[in-house]
Amino acid sequence: MSDIQQHTIGIILNGVTGRMGSSQHLMRSIVAIRRDGGVRLADGSVIMPRPILVGRNVAKLRRLADEAGLEEISTDLDAVLSDDAYPVYFDAQTTDRRVEAVTAAIQAGKDVYCEKPTALNSADALRLYHLAREAGCKNGVVQDKLFLPGLRKLRRLIDQKFFGRIFAVRGEFGYWVFEGDTTPTQRPSWNSRKEDGGGIILDMFSHWRYVLDNLFGRVRSVCCLGATHIHKRWDESARPFQCTADDSAYAMFELDGDIIVQFNSSWATRVRRDDLLTIQVDGTDGSAVAGLRDCRIQPASATPRPVWNPDVDQPLDFYDGWQDVPEYETYDNAFRAQWEKFLKHVHADEAFPWTLLEGAKCVQLAELATESWEKRRWVDVPPLT
Numbered sequence: 001m002s003d004i005q006q007h008t009i010g011i012i013l014n015g016v017t018g019r020m021g022s023s024q025h026l027m028r029s030i031v032a033i034r035r036d037g038g039v040r041l042a043d044g045s046v047i048m049p050r051p052i053l054v055g056r057n058v059a060k061l062r063r064l065a066d067e068a069g070l071e072e073i074s075t076d077l078d079a080v081l082s083d084d085a086y087p088v089y090f091d092a093q094t095t096d097r098r099v100e101a102v103t104a105a106i107q108a109g110k111d112v113y114c115e116k117p118t119a120l121n122s123a124d125a126l127r128l129y130h131l132a133r134e135a136g137c138k139n140g141v142v143q144d145k146l147f148l149p150g151l152r153k154l155r156r157l158i159d160q161k162f163f164g165r166i167f168a169v170r171g172e173f174g175y176w177v178f179e180g181d182t183t184p185t186q187r188p189s190w191n192s193r194k195e196d197g198g199g200i201i202l203d204m205f206s207h208w209r210y211v212l213d214n215l216f217g218r219v220r221s222v223c224c225l226g227a228t229h230i231h232k233r234w235d236e237s238a239r240p241f242q243c244t245a246d247d248s249a250y251a252m253f254e255l256d257g258d259i260i261v262q263f264n265s266s267w268a269t270r271v272r273r274d275d276l277l278t279i280q281v282d283g284t285d286g287s288a289v290a291g292l293r294d295c296r297i298q299p300a301s302a303t304p305r306p307v308w309n310p311d312v313d314q315p316l317d318f319y320d321g322w323q324d325v326p327e328y329e330t331y332d333n334a335f336r337a338q339w340e341k342f343l344k345h346v347h348a349d350e351a352f353p354w355t356l357l358e359g360a361k362c363v364q365l366a367e368l369a370t371e372s373w374e375k376r377r378w379v380d381v382p383p384l385t
Contacts, residue, residue, distance in 0.1 A: 009048070010086035010088065015092040025335055026064070029339045052073065055075065061075070087109075090114060095120055096196060116359050117202055138346055140352050151211070154290040162286050176270050209364075210362055217256035221254045222253050226370065230247055
């Protein structure tokens, strides 16, 4: 390794003591990249991330740093932002803290990469993009689901024209999030409080926007009904609280190309399907169902011919006749894959289309879906610039 040129990039990791930040961004991305010798560039040199963990709880930071084999931590964000040794800022805080911190990072001249949603409203999210562009800061937003093996296989099918003309997409996402009284919950309590930036529409529609835009076509309009099905949960201190945020959303979208999308999202559903997220795509020449890692197809030539007859047992097994899409490549962790692209963008100016503008589009869709729910009507999705 000593004869390989190494480019060290200091990265401020703010808010990675949380569940997703610690597991996906720190351990499975930055630490994994360091362990594997860095991000290799076309000229044979490597980018080596040098992270500093920033947060409010020094004990949590030290414990996480020790686990990750790192030394540098800080509870003083302003001081770290003023340090030229760290040209990149990453934000994985709760959404209600993101705008202030990302704004400060941009004003400090940092290149910015952050989780989504990038703000609580589209005006603030769009303002972040314009601020970064005017400051000349490279910027990006996590769009991890585009890098999942199942969706990458789906992307390949689209590129190969497997579907013919796509006319419908159906998404099912979610699982039962335990209330926290008798069984530990799987999500932080703030997710269930609207006043703290919680809600499945703001959280998950920020994903569905980039998935739909990048795979199938620009979202033109939305019709959404949200709900809070579970009214009482228990927080991290085992104290009961009333849920004020939506835990389920039932939506339809119109896309360019006259593609109709139905998408159910729920933290109050029990799973009986192939995966926690499944996306079925129907086209004139074939259909596919993608999960997080797998993708299965049924071409028109292998489509069975069912006949409606409720008086006899169904003679067809509808899981038959579907073929697994083979794996032609090795798939890295989705978060790591995008981290590597962003680091190449920062150092080598390689393309990175998932900017803060894309983040603003994600917030916009969540905002308009909420408007649709409140007004009980379809809402158009205008372009953002």
